[in-house]
Amino acid sequence: MKLTGIRVAYGERVLLNNADLLIRPGDKIGLVGPNGAGKTTLLKVIAGEEKPDDGTVLADSGTVIGYFSQNVGEMSGRSALEEVLAGAGSVYEIGRKLSELEHRMADPASQMLSDAEMDLYGELQTEFLAREGYDLEYRCEAVLTGLGIGPDRFREPVENFSGGWKMRIALARILVLNPDVLLMDEPTNHLDVESIVWLEQWLRNFKGDLVMTSHDREFMTRLCSRTVEVAAGAVTTYSGDYDFYLREREIRREQLIATFNRQQARFAKDEEFIAKFAARASHASLVQSRIKALEKIERITLPAETKVMQVQFADCPRSGDQVVMMKDLGKAWKIEGKRDHEVFSGLTGAVMRGNRIALTGVNGAGKSTLLKVITGLTPPTEGTVTLGSSVNLGYFSQYSSDVLNPERTIFEEVSDRIPFATIGSIKNILGSFQFSGDDSDKKISVLSGGEKSRVMLACMLAVPVNFLVLDEPTNHLDIQSREVLLDALHRFEGTILIVSHDRYFLRHLANRVFEMDNGKLNVYEGDYSYYLHKKNMD
Template sequence: MIHLSNISKQHGNKILYRNGSFQINSGEKIGLVGPNGAGKTTIFRIITGEEGVDGGTVSKSDRTVIGYFSQNIEDMRGKTALEEVKSAVGNIGDMQARMQEYEAKLSDPDLDPDEMMKILETYGELQGEFERLGGYDLESRAAEILTGLGIGPDDYNRPTESFSGGWKMRIALAKILVLNPEVLLMDEPTNHLDVESIVWLEEWLVNFKGAILMTSHDRDFMNRLVTKIVEIANKTITVYGGNYDFYERESQVRKEQLIAAAKRQEDMLAKEEEFIARFAARASHAAQVQSRVKKLEKIDRIEIPPEELEIKFEWPVPPRGGDEVVKFENLGKIWKTDDGKEKNVFSGANALVKRMDRIAVVGVNGAGKSTLLKIIAGETEPTSGKVALGASINLGYFSQNSLDVLDPKMTIIDEVHSRMPNAGLGTVRTLLGAFKFSGEDAEKKISILSGGEKSRVVLATILAQPVNLLILDEPTNHLDIVSRELLLEAIKNFPGTVMLVSHDRHFLREVTTRVFEVDRNHLRIYEGDYDYYQHKKQQELAAR
């Protein structure tokens, strides 16, 4: 379907890949993985024709319909959400008008038979394409996709400019899905989606008949969908047959095999070079020496990829707090909306958070998860009821707004050191190394960092403080899988209590001991881990 053969690509002096090959076959679902900056997005742009290659070939039919969802969304204005989604299938209206024109001609009794055959042939092709694009049910499909992505009937007719950036991303995603392309390219489709929308998108993509090539930081999402992994790393493109978990295991096996092969080659080269050095000056061995020199010149040296240095940071031991960490009684919150109306977020909430709890706060978008965490963190006042922190509780709070307090003019190391004035530079560098900012990376200006890098800076400073209660609101947003695993290990080893909101189900499954669900203005407590919570929800759904 789409073949990339022996492609090479360079940006400036940086080589992204040399002689890399893979193909996208009809109906295949492929995960595209690799470190930031390796060239994953460039692969998408090469396939769509936005960029060329420096070597090799890209083969695809001009008739292949490709849909590309990227993180750079175009400006949206002048249409409602529903109209914007329908506009993705831009020529549907024109096609419908042409079909009606042909139908009128075909109803003419005086039409020449040869002309009729030509029109029938053109009409048949047009009707086939119209059906393929879903022209007959475009509006209902657009509405279904919007609803699945969390934009319900009440918002279909809202102007697109009234939606925030995150919600516009959902509209952009809906536009790509409604196109129903033969090949779907998706760059981080789960960003800005809540768990319910991610589950809906999973189901949609499982049933999607076309081919998919996608990047995602959501391990569960990748494992559920893909059956092949294409890895972009160390200037090479490597294909693995399996899901993300298989890729992780197999890549480790291949790395160990490569190291063993490099060691064997190194031993062989050492022997050959020793022979050449010993007999180079002897005329009797000149032919043998020359033969071995030529042999060594032809050998491709095995390159070992640079290891990501794993730095362990010893988290400061916080003071032991009381067994009752947070207690709230009859807690309620009402927000004033922009039009002056009151919105009841939740009311009558009662709960006790105990020492060493790992609590997942869950609920649909807008249910009040972040509001609950803000009240506990003292960032906003409750409208009713009361919340109390236990004895000797030191609190660390992370939210997406935390990224805004970073000084864009400072370097990473200066910013973190300013938050830890009593720590030595060596300690700060070790901390940053543990959060994947080693060497020169620590000297980067805050202003040029990505959202994921800023998140890691803030999380590093919070986790390095002697806190015993962590309040984390979407800490996994923008983090790649490797960074999420790093944070996951840090939280597992954290000697205190954690309350967190996250849309990463693998993350929640690994750490959660209790679940607080904000649902229909009420707080419901599930005394079990995340799997227990999901099981109980399925039982409740079946009972309804």
């Protein structure tokens, strides 16, 4: 598949300008670049969902393209399994036609099939067999199970599933389609580590072409052998994985700067000559020759540095050695008209000063609930949880409504936490999180997910804390912002309890692991790599 001279612009804003991309058979390509640079637009152009203003998209006749996006659309009227079966495209339709014909053949009251219908039946059966249609339902069930939707939910109406689980069903539809070209926009969002590991293995075995975006560095590095950067309207291909891309990009930038400096030195020399001899008639032809030569030279421009947030924790006051003590801790949610839903019970353990604990477990295991109990946002049903002496807690929630007031502006939200700070110091904090000028007057309710994440981090950093409780802090952050946050957490001198499905992030941060497992707490006295090894997920 080949894209040539692609241009996409929205008014004055040019996202793609004369962009070329070659997708070779068997390619696994990672799309990278700043948020808003045009990665999703490029995927839509490849998928045929968006027409470029200029340029061509060439694909072999009959190429099947599957596109997984963050917009799953409406789902209703089917069970989870039926929804995934319907995503299999023509194979599913062939199966339906075969079923209709077989029903007529088996029903004595129905009219016999004509010779033409019998021929059609034979052709459909041959194609269905060739496309492994008889295994279709089994494959659908295997994909759903791999993505965390077990047999007990196969027949459940899709309307019963939350947005995150509908994302998994939409992802399963695309995988079962098994297209020639698979396009994926942030496929690991809403997945727990177990599902990410399963998806990674599935994609490794995928025989078609893969082009994807992901903020999960480890997921992309382990899968993609080519990297394509979308930035400042340009599409640049690197013949290696994400780590290779980082090294090669720096080399190319240094070479570009060196060439730019040489060009500037030449311009300065020529301009000095022109200024010196412009008034001399004897040098008129030489001056004009230099002017024309300068006009013909294509001037090198240096791409602007990408802005990233700057995370700097305040000085960390020392806490007591015991930061959190849990004794026979339990939590059950009361559900009106139904039996109480027990999330966990009998949890006993301690968080010690200096611990950097990864709290893990499948989606729905109770991780966020445990964090809310520890932070005092909800009381335990049984047992006790006690914070140690001199513990100052900072809490980041994956749900902004837990922390932020949607009716306030960004400035009001941060200034409320530090009422005695000057306007200038508050503006400095906001500026470090990429909120400058009038941005600080935006209401929380109108912000994107990534903007809300940055506001929550700004609020947390506005006051000195020594115990950070972080529930999916990397959600909505691009790779570069995640690594800025990771570096800041490395420098943080207090205690950390974190939930995240980013394995790269946790490998480089956690020194202990708490696992929520069927309402119980398993403690691993080792780092996150040790935990993955013990769970056979490395």
